[in-house]
Amino acid sequence: MHPGCSLGYSPVAFRCPYILFVFLQDDGYYFRQGLPRIESLKKLTWILCILPLFAVVGLLPSCERARGEWRGGQRLVILGIDGMDPQLLEQFMREGKMPNFAKLAAEGDFRRLTTSIPPQSPVAWSNLITGMNAGGHGIFDFIHRDPKTLELYFSTSRVEGPKHAVHLGSWVIPLGGGSAEQLRRGKAFWQVLDQHGVPNTIFRIPANFPPAPAKGRTLSGMGTPDLRGTYGTFSFYTDDATAAPGAVEGGQVIPVQVENSRVVANLIGPDNTFRKGSPAATEPFEVAVDPLEPAAKIAVQGQEFILREGEWSDWVRVEFQLIPFFGNVRGMCRFYLKQTHPRFQLYVSPINIDPADPALPISTPSSYSRLLSDEAGEFYTQGIAEDTKALSDGVLDDKEYLEQARTVLAEHRRIFDAEFPKFTQGVFFFYFSSLDLNSHMLWRLTDPKHPGYDATLAAQNGSALEDFYQQMDQVLGEVLPKLDDHTTLLVLSDHGFGPYYRSFNLNTWLLNNGYIKLKADANPDSSEPLANVDWSQTRAYGLGLNGLYINQRGREPNGIVEPGATADILEREIRDKLLAVKDPKTGLPVITHVDLASEAYQGPYARSGPDMLVGYNRGYRAGWKTILGAFPPEELEDNTNAWSGDHCIDYRLVPGVLLSNRKIAAEAPALTDIAPTILAEFGIAKEKGMIGQSVFKSGRTPH
Amino acid sequence: MLHTLATTVPSLRAAMGFLSFNVPALIVSLISLVIGLLMVMVFGYTSDQKAIHIAKEHLKAHLLALRLFQDQIPVVMRSYGRILLATGRYLRLAFKPLLFVILPLTILVVQLDRYLGSIPLEPGQPFLVKARVANPELLNEASLQLPSGLATTSPAVHVPATNEVAWRVVAEKDGDYEVNVQASDQTLVKRVVVASGLARLSPVRLRGQFWERMLVSGEPALPENSPIQAIEVQYSSRNIAFAGLEWNWIWLFFVLSMVAGFLFKSVLGIEI
Numbered sequence: 001m002h003p004g005c006s007l008g009y010s011p012v013a014f015r016c017p018y019i020l021f022v023f024l025q026d027d028g029y030y031f032r033q034g035l036p037r038i039e040s041l042k043k044l045t046w047i048l049c050i051l052p053l054f055a056v057v058g059l060l061p062s063c064e065r066a067r068g069e070w071r072g073g074q075r076l077v078i079l080g081i082d083g084m085d086p087q088l089l090e091q092f093m094r095e096g097k098m099p100n101f102a103k104l105a106a107e108g109d110f111r112r113l114t115t116s117i118p119p120q121s122p123v124a125w126s127n128l129i130t131g132m133n134a135g136g137h138g139i140f141d142f143i144h145r146d147p148k149t150l151e152l153y154f155s156t157s158r159v160e161g162p163k164h165a166v167h168l169g170s171w172v173i174p175l176g177g178g179s180a181e182q183l184r185r186g187k188a189f190w191q192v193l194d195q196h197g198v199p200n201t202i203f204r205i206p207a208n209f210p211p212a213p214a215k216g217r218t219l220s221g222m223g224t225p226d227l228r229g230t231y232g233t234f235s236f237y238t239d240d241a242t243a244a245p246g247a248v249e250g251g252q253v254i255p256v257q258v259e260n261s262r263v264v265a266n267l268i269g270p271d272n273t274f275r276k277g278s279p280a281a282t283e284p285f286e287v288a289v290d291p292l293e294p295a296a297k298i299a300v301q302g303q304e305f306i307l308r309e310g311e312w313s314d315w316v317r318v319e320f321q322l323i324p325f326f327g328n329v330r331g332m333c334r335f336y337l338k339q340t341h342p343r344f345q346l347y348v349s350p351i352n353i354d355p356a357d358p359a360l361p362i363s364t365p366s367s368y369s370r371l372l373s374d375e376a377g378e379f380y381t382q383g384i385a386e387d388t389k390a391l392s393d394g395v396l397d398d399k400e401y402l403e404q405a406r407t408v409l410a411e412h413r414r415i416f417d418a419e420f421p422k423f424t425q426g427v428f429f430f431y432f433s434s435l436d437l438n439s440h441m442l443w444r445l446t447d448p449k450h451p452g453y454d455a456t457l458a459a460q461n462g463s464a465l466e467d468f469y470q471q472m473d474q475v476l477g478e479v480l481p482k483l484d485d486h487t488t489l490l491v492l493s494d495h496g497f498g499p500y501y502r503s504f505n506l507n508t509w510l511l512n513n514g515y516i517k518l519k520a521d522a523n524p525d526s527s528e529p530l531a532n533v534d535w536s537q538t539r540a541y542g543l544g545l546n547g548l549y550i551n552q553r554g555r556e557p558n559g560i561v562e563p564g565a566t567a568d569i570l571e572r573e574i575r576d577k578l579l580a581v582k583d584p585k586t587g588l589p590v591i592t593h594v595d596l597a598s599e600a601y602q603g604p605y606a607r608s609g610p611d612m613l614v615g616y617n618r619g620y621r622a623g624w625k626t627i628l629g630a631f632p633p634e635e636l637e638d639n640t641n642a643w644s645g646d647h648c649i650d651y652r653l654v655p656g657v658l659l660s661n662r663k664i665a666a667e668a669p670a671l672t673d674i675a676p677t678i679l680a681e682f683g684i685a686k687e688k689g690m691i692g693q694s695v696f697k698s699g700r701t702p703h
Numbered sequence: 704m705l706h707t708l709a710t711t712v713p714s715l716r717a718a719m720g721f722l723s724f725n726v727p728a729l730i731v732s733l734i735s736l737v738i739g740l741l742m743v744m745v746f747g748y749t750s751d752q753k754a755i756h757i758a759k760e761h762l763k764a765h766l767l768a769l770r771l772f773q774d775q776i777p778v779v780m781r782s783y784g785r786i787l788l789a790t791g792r793y794l795r796l797a798f799k800p801l802l803f804v805i806l807p808l809t810i811l812v813v814q815l816d817r818y819l820g821s822i823p824l825e826p827g828q829p830f831l832v833k834a835r836v837a838n839p840e841l842l843n844e845a846s847l848q849l850p851s852g853l854a855t856t857s858p859a860v861h862v863p864a865t866n867e868v869a870w871r872v873v874a875e876k877d878g879d880y881e882v883n884v885q886a887s888d889q890t891l892v893k894r895v896v897v898a899s900g901l902a903r904l905s906p907v908r909l910r911g912q913f914w915e916r917m918l919v920s921g922e923p924a925l926p927e928n929s930p931i932q933a934i935e936v937q938y939s940s941r942n943i944a945f946a947g948l949e950w951n952w953i954w955l956f957f958v959l960s961m962v963a964g965f966l967f968k969s970v971l972g973i974e975i
Contacts (some may be wrong), residue, residue, distance in 0.1 A: 261863055291861060297831075297860040297869050305871070306831060311857075626710060
């Protein structure tokens with residue numbers, strides 16, 4: 001199918017029946033009996049002429065408007081591989097396990113790519129997208145806080161229901177629509193390309209939900225929520241009385257009963273804002289468990305399928321009814337039958353937005369996600385598709401998680417195989433998440449020094465991370481033969497990786513060092529963010545993976561530190577003390593670098609984020625609880641979570657990679673150089689605010 | 704030549720791809736056109752055209768009265784009453800031709816639904832074969848025998864609550880297969896179609912249940928003494944892409960035949 005054509009919604013086709021209806025009204029209202037024969041024939045001829053036209057308009061795919069006016073022959077292919085680590089890449093290339101990368105590095109160029117401050121994916125990809133650092137695009141962390149209320153929110157997007165509504169009994173009638181807002185600021189490089197008519201396809205780039213308005217084809221990536229509006233909430237149905245029911249991190253354990261070999265339960269959908277109190281919309285499903293065999297038949301909304309124990313279903317489409325007969329929202333999920341006997345255990349993936357009928361905007365044009373679904377089958381639309389939380393919670397084991405993670409990559413490769421051959425001009429950007437998420441989860445299987453290392457598990461799945469790297473090499477192997485003199489290739493990652501052995505609880509350290517005071521008799525171990533903090537005596541607090549904030553007068557609701565010199569002195573005092581922290585277990589410094597926002601960032605949002613960015617030593621990271629403003633008892637503790645590798649540390653320790661089929665002139669290229677590089681390839685001057693330069697010496701002179 | 708062109712010219716490739724995928728839409732469009740024409744002709748021959756004309760003229764007159772004398776409440780009220788009466792008269796006149804078309808139309812829709820209502824199975828696509836037995840004792844006796852080209856990919860799932868046994872089956876290649884379900888020394892056959900185009904499909908073979916059999920099944924009834932009440936094969940329902948929307952074929956047929964009917968009635972000078 002032509003890239004510009006789709007079977008999707010066509011405004012012309014939509015209007016056509018209306019035009020025909022007008023014609024019929026005009027003819028039918030004034031009835032004439034016994035039309036003259038000649039007139040009748042004329043009319044018949046006319047009708048026979050317009051009928052095929054009507055059919056063509058209705059039947060033939062609607063062609064979207066011609067995309068771009070650019071007629072140049074230059075092509076740029078970018079493979080964005082989240083979390084590809086230069087050290088691991090070099091090791092695998094040396095061992096001959098990544099021959100295509102080795103060839104590209106030898107014949108083209110290979111550099112370490114300076115990552116963002118802090119080196120977190122939303123920040124790093126925003127640097128790449130905009131050519132600015134966090135001071136310019138306003139994304140400082142996965143988690144931001146509202147300075148007025150200190151409430152936490154996801155940094156990249158905000159989905160809100162309607163602001164006003166009328167309440168009628170148990171129903172809520174919204175007055176106006178809800179909204180999905182992207183919080184990344186600055187112009188994306190593909191929006192600049194659009195302005196110059198350069199065609200582009202941008203697949204799943206992070207920090208682009210809802211997708212920025214674009215003429216090209218884009219699909220949102222990391223930051224895209226599931227249908228419940230979260231980063232992914234799985235459900236786990238079990239009759240195991242020892243499993244604590246209720247919410248777990250990233251999911252929900254739902255107790256069920258097996259009666260007469262049947263389980264009846266509900267899929268949990270989005271909050272129904274049309275009902276008072278916004279209860280979650282649910283849809284029932286039924287599982288018939290064979291009394292003897294390890295298999296079950298699952299029935300959901302008229303769809304039936306059998307799963308054996310240890311088997312995943314295909315995608316199953318589910319429609320949640322918000323208003324009977326009127327307001328439905330469609331999603332899709334996958335089922336995994338973990339066990340039938342003696343205990344029933346069924347995992348259901350987060351309910352993903354259905355790309356064929358998206359409930360929230362996930363692509364430009366809006367029909368693009370449906371086109372991809374038609375061409376390459378259904379796929380995970382939630383930004384973080386690998387269910388890392390289910391593995392961390394023990395709901396899935398390593399083997400089960402790996403199967404799911406491999407499915408995610410297989411889906412991406414299927415789409416790549418469908419899309420890449422169609423690329424003829426302009427920019428083609430394709431994002432792969434697998435190395436990042438799997439380095440997070442599988443590092444402990446490759447590193448005997450890790451507290452979570454298990455020799456048996458390592459023997460079973462220790463090579464899995466290497467397999468994912470090799471799959472990236474296979475993807476590159478598909479691209480290399482297609483390169484010619486007019487095609488530039490960039491293979492890059494947003495950051496590298498390292499082990500995550502020990503957690504540092506920043507807020508506990510701030511508490512122990514007198515920067516935070518709690519109210520008298522308060523429980524410091526509360527899970528509420530910054531619960532029981534006595535703000536009248538608190539000077540600094542930690543939120544997010546690397547963020548440290550000064551409790552500044554005039555900014556925080558109960559700020560006590562005067563901005564300016566007083567705050568600056570306090571920042572430097574805390575920085576010196578943090579850099580002096582040593583791990584009593586290893587003797588190593590826990591923190592190797594602390595950036596001050598005033599020095600690290602440029603741009604209009606430079607002072608909107610944390611005041612200080614804590615850069616941890618390799619092997620260390622902010623503890624899980626301290627990220628959300630809690631105070632665990634210990635300042636340092638072993639990380640035994642399956643999430644065992646990380647990159648949210650000192651940015652200098654986790655550079656990404658940059659490979660190209662052309663020589664890279666820049667000695668120390670950075671993520672912020674990529675947008676100017678892309679634009680320069682097409683002779684486009686970099687936008688105001690972009691702080692980088694093209695990494696190629698031979699790039700055309702920007703005008 | 705056309706194939707070569709199609710591989711090089713993207714729009715032609717799109718059109719060819721579309722045509723191969725949207726044969727059902729073309730068929731429904733053509734059938735709707737023909738049926739629309741036939742229905743108008745049948746209506747013309749079987750209805751009292753003059754009476755219908757008069758009824759419609761009366762309706763128009765009363766509607767006009769509503770507009771002209773809107774300041775005179777008694778006239779308006781009387782006109783509303785007469786509009787109701789004229790509408791009733793019109794519906795009564797239209798009912799007779801409806802009697803002539805309803806039966807053949809129902810038969811046509813039922814038969815077309817065998818072809819257009821569901822999609823044949825694809826090679827490699829897992830599907831369920833389900834057998835509903837007469838009583839729970841027979842549940843463990845039921846077994847499935849497959850011809851070459853079909854294979855089970857899971858153990859049978861026995862569902863005591865509904866007296867049902869289900870098997871997951873997959874086909875290696877296209878074909879018109881017969882699967883055998885055995886219970887109490889009886890072997891019962893069910894047709895399974897694995898194909899890429901249009902095919903006559905019967906999702907269920909039933910024992911008794913005359914009306915349901917007429918409407919849903921396209922196979923002979925199971926014997927009355929059969930231990931199996933129903934054998935079902937899970938075909939996916941078909942959606943047809945037309946005018947940017949996904950349609951069930953019956954709705955599409957209904958809309959297009961109405962459009963065609965309205966077009967042809969004016970050409971043929973038939974009063975509807």
